[in-house]
Amino acid sequence: MTANPATSSTAHTLRIPGATLHYEVRGDGPLVVLVGAPMDATSFEPLADQLGTDHTVLTTDPRGINRSTLDDPEQDSTPQLRADDLSRLLAHLDAGPAAVLGSSGGAVSALALAQAHPEQVHTVVAHEPPLDDLLEDSEQLHAQTDDIIATYLAGDVTGAWAAFMEQAGIALPADAIEDMFGGERDPQQVTDERFWFAHELRATTRWRPDLSALRAASTRIVVGIGEESAGQLCDRTARALAAELDLEPEMFPGGHIGFVEQTEPFAARLRAVLHGG
Known part of the structure; x- marks a missing residue:
């Protein structure tokens, strides 16, 4: 158990087919x-501590990332698999229906969960999901993503990140990318x-939601966008x-x-949204 001024957390593992x-x-x-x-559970710790004063907060490392290990490390991570993982966690905890905030690729996971298991989720806040397939220039974006992945796997880490940031519309100078990566x-x-890069990016950005299923689901869908994200790729998606x-x-x-x-x-904004404000 890790203590902090706002809340305390307990860490656990759940064995599922092919992963822990x-x-x-x-x-x-x-x-x-x-x-x-x-992004893993660590990335959400500050927000979880804020919300933990009046909510039960579940965070997790997605499959293949940090402490969530795969039996086959070369298995791809798809939105459908990550949604199934979340469904298993909720069933294991005997909790829900839940509110889910998913950010970036996690927003795609959350939408896939609402699509497959709407009975487990009463609200999904999909914050900047990278759903490239919904855009008119999706074919160009998919080709760029393939090139970015190939650049990374060829060993040019900073080159791949520079191309990724350019595609995302996030302006970073070359020296900053070098310092970071x-x-x-x-x-x-x-x-x-x-x-x-090797097993998650392609499947996430190419996932196309079943829009009819999401419209028909009992789950309330909220689409979130950062106030400072104007013009970026995830603002568009x-x-x-x-x-x-x-x-x-x-x-x-x-x-x-x-x-x-x-x-x-x-x-504070998330609380207001969850309460319908």
Whole structure:
């Protein structure tokens, strides 16, 4: 158990076919699940601590990332598999229906969960899901993604990240990319990064939601966008999803990782959204 000023968390593992999932539970109250891909439970700790004062908060490392290990490390991570993992976690905890905040690839996981298991989820807040397939230039984006993956797997890490940031519409100078992704790095970070490029990025960005199923589901769908994400790729994909579902996007503080950049106001906005505000 890890203590902090706001809440305390307990860490657990769940054995499922082909994998062992790491998950953490903190707080007390209505259940909220915070999920990323490739972001792990650690990325959501500050937000989980904020929400844990009046919610039960479930966080997890997605399959193949950090402490959630695969029997076959070369197995691809698809939104469908990650949704099934979340479903198994909720069933194991005998909890739900839950509210789920998914960010980036985790938003795709959350949408896949609502699509496959709507009875387990009463609300999905899909924060900037990278659903490239919903855009008119999807073929070009898919080709760019294939090139980015090939660049990374060929050993050009900073080149792959530079191309990824350019595609995402996130402006970073070359020296900043070199500082972030060149030189000595944490081995686990490198392992997770390789898994994301090799086994997760393509399947996540090419997943196309069943829009009819999402419209018909009992689950309330909220599409979230960062106030500082205007013009970025995930701003475009989130707006495309909202338009397909005839929804008005909800704006959140910060950018693509606003829950890290501006945790307290992000938590306040999420609470308001979950309460229908």
